[in-house]
Amino acid sequence: MMHAHNQTWEQTPHLAPALTAMILGFVVLAAFGSYARSLELGSITALAADEAVINRYDELYRFKNQGTALQQAAFETSGLLPLYGSSELVMNRDYNRPFHVTNLFRDRPSGFTIFPVGKQATTCLIIQQRLAAVGPGLRGRKVAISLSPYWFFEGLTAWAGGYAGNFSALHAGELAFNTRLSLPLRQDAARRMLQYPETVANRPLLRFALENLADGSLLSLACYDAVLPLGMVHNAILRYQDHWNVVCYLWKHPKRTPSPIAPPGGQQLDWPALHRQADAWYRAHSNNNEFGLDNQRWDRSLRQETLRKKDTRSDQAFLCALERNQEWVDLELVLRVLTEFGAQPLLLSVPIHGAWYDQCGITYTARRAYYQKLREICARYHTAVVDFADHDADRYFCMDYVGHLSPSGWVCYSQVLDGFFHDRIPPQAELPPARVASRRSEAGLPSRPAHALH
Amino acid sequence: MIFRDRFSKYRTLLSEWLALPWVRFVALTAYYLGILVGLIALYGRGDFSTPPFIYQNF
Numbered sequence A: 001m002m003h004a005h006n007q008t009w010e011q012t013p014h015l016a017p018a019l020t021a022m023i024l025g026f027v028v029l030a031a032f033g034s035y036a037r038s039l040e041l042g043s044i045t046a047l048a049a050d051e052a053v054i055n056r057y058d059e060l061y062r063f064k065n066q067g068t069a070l071q072q073a074a075f076e077t078s079g080l081l082p083l084y085g086s087s088e089l090v091m092n093r094d095y096n097r098p099f100h101v102t103n104l105f106r107d108r109p110s111g112f113t114i115f116p117v118g119k120q121a122t123t124c125l126i127i128q129q130r131l132a133a134v135g136p137g138l139r140g141r142k143v144a145i146s147l148s149p150y151w152f153f154e155g156l157t158a159w160a161g162g163y164a165g166n167f168s169a170l171h172a173g174e175l176a177f178n179t180r181l182s183l184p185l186r187q188d189a190a191r192r193m194l195q196y197p198e199t200v201a202n203r204p205l206l207r208f209a210l211e212n213l214a215d216g217s218l219l220s221l222a223c224y225d226a227v228l229p230l231g232m233v234h235n236a237i238l239r240y241q242d243h244w245n246v247v248c249y250l251w252k253h254p255k256r257t258p259s260p261i262a263p264p265g266g267q268q269l270d271w272p273a274l275h276r277q278a279d280a281w282y283r284a285h286s287n288n289n290e291f292g293l294d295n296q297r298w299d300r301s302l303r304q305e306t307l308r309k310k311d312t313r314s315d316q317a318f319l320c321a322l323e324r325n326q327e328w329v330d331l332e333l334v335l336r337v338l339t340e341f342g343a344q345p346l347l348l349s350v351p352i353h354g355a356w357y358d359q360c361g362i363t364y365t366a367r368r369a370y371y372q373k374l375r376e377i378c379a380r381y382h383t384a385v386v387d388f389a390d391h392d393a394d395r396y397f398c399m400d401y402v403g404h405l406s407p408s409g410w411v412c413y414s415q416v417l418d419g420f421f422h423d424r425i426p427p428q429a430e431l432p433p434a435r436v437a438s439r440r441s442e443a444g445l446p447s448r449p450a451h452a453l454h
Numbered sequence B: 001m002i003f004r005d006r007f008s009k010y011r012t013l014l015s016e017w018l019a020l021p022w023v024r025f026v027a028l029t030a031y032y033l034g035i036l037v038g039l040i041a042l043y044g045r046g047d048f049s050t051p052p053f054i055y056q057n058f
Helices: A002-011 A015-049 A059-066 A069-076 A094-099 A124-138 A160-166 A169-176 A183-193 A204-215 A218-252 A271-283 A295-309 A315-324 A327-341 A354-360 A364-380 A407-421 B002-019 B021-043
Strands: A080-084 A113-117 A142-147 A344-349 A384-386
Touching (some): A015 A069, A015 A218, A015 B021, A069 A113, A069 A124, A080 A124, A080 A407, A094 A271, A124 A142, A124 A160, A169 A204, A169 A218, A204 A218, A295 A354, A344 A364, A344 A407, A354 A364, B002 B021
Parallel strands (some): A080 A142, A344 A384
16 A cells, blocks of 8 residues: 555656645735735725825826725725726816815815725726626725716717726626626626727637627526636636735835824814815816816817807707717616625716806706706616706816816815715705706806705 | 765765655755746736826816
């Protein structure tokens, strides 16, 4: 018996060392994973308060958006509120600095900080994949999502270049191979993701899984099931790569979790004073045009664009685009992911820049349909929504017609986020009635919702 | 001549030492671990970059 054992060992002298090396490798990886998680959790609050998190030229910006490690850490940290959105979250003007949500809540004046996730052209299909990648970490956690109305009526679907520029193989894989999500949801998501074939062209495993999911026949689903374990292993490798990148970043830029300045629960911010300051601050930067748009952008491009588009559009074309736009499908996918994972979401929508769209030929009567539809979808998923419809005629909420927030807009957003974190969401203002033949919005609506003044 | 004798002596010693089962086991394990470390060094960072796109709305 002993002789036979020795003979086997002599015939395969590499087997035991190779197995031992693999086991040791797994132990080291597990230890590294645990170390990485503790480092990320220990640094996430400080990272969220650092302006690098919204600086599009910083390395952190990429890891935060394209990876999952930091997003998961943000969901696991009690004093952080993750906020998903797009270009409005980026620091795009210096004068926005004091009122940007990251800076406004940086020292946790009311007990929490925002963790913003998103960059230019991050539409709902990308947000949905990011949330799916966070996975069960969403359960019972609050999350805010900022929408740009522009996505829902300009064009018919998300811009392919922007989608590819935000696409993450990790996030897409976490959605495609996530058995915690229902099969119909994965199938619907796969159908949408395949409409951007260039993002999966060089990813044969992901493409194969998505195509089979989308097809939905018994044979296709069997093929999908066959590659599911491989997909899960691939996701695990990508997750480790993500941890490695974050750990390397944190070694280079050591951060420490700051001790809370305010006790949990926090204090009341002086919102009326903040609104006044922001209004006064922004008006000085938007005084060379009648629309309240950013002076610099007005001079550079918006003046020409405004003249070019004057009276070129109609309510009918607007409503048609709004009705057919695929972004609604993607928004529903976001809400389904949040519902299946049991998150507590709040949807925020930047208001449409009424004054600017009025002069293009799109009246409030048509624009109202956007707010109406958004409210209907959110009601269907029992999701809280604040659409700032009562700011449609507010010329100073956004610094351009695309929906980049001005200091005034940021203070309104921040006030709602503060209320959401402390379970004091202000009641949704009634949708202002359609004004017949309102070709021009002469500030007929209040410039700020009533709740904002209290 | 002396150098060659010494070299030969050390080589014999090394061969005898490597012939010990536990030494061979440890050496091979280290060899395979080295391969794993090499793979991690090569592919550990992954590629999370995205194609650049021009965003004209700032």
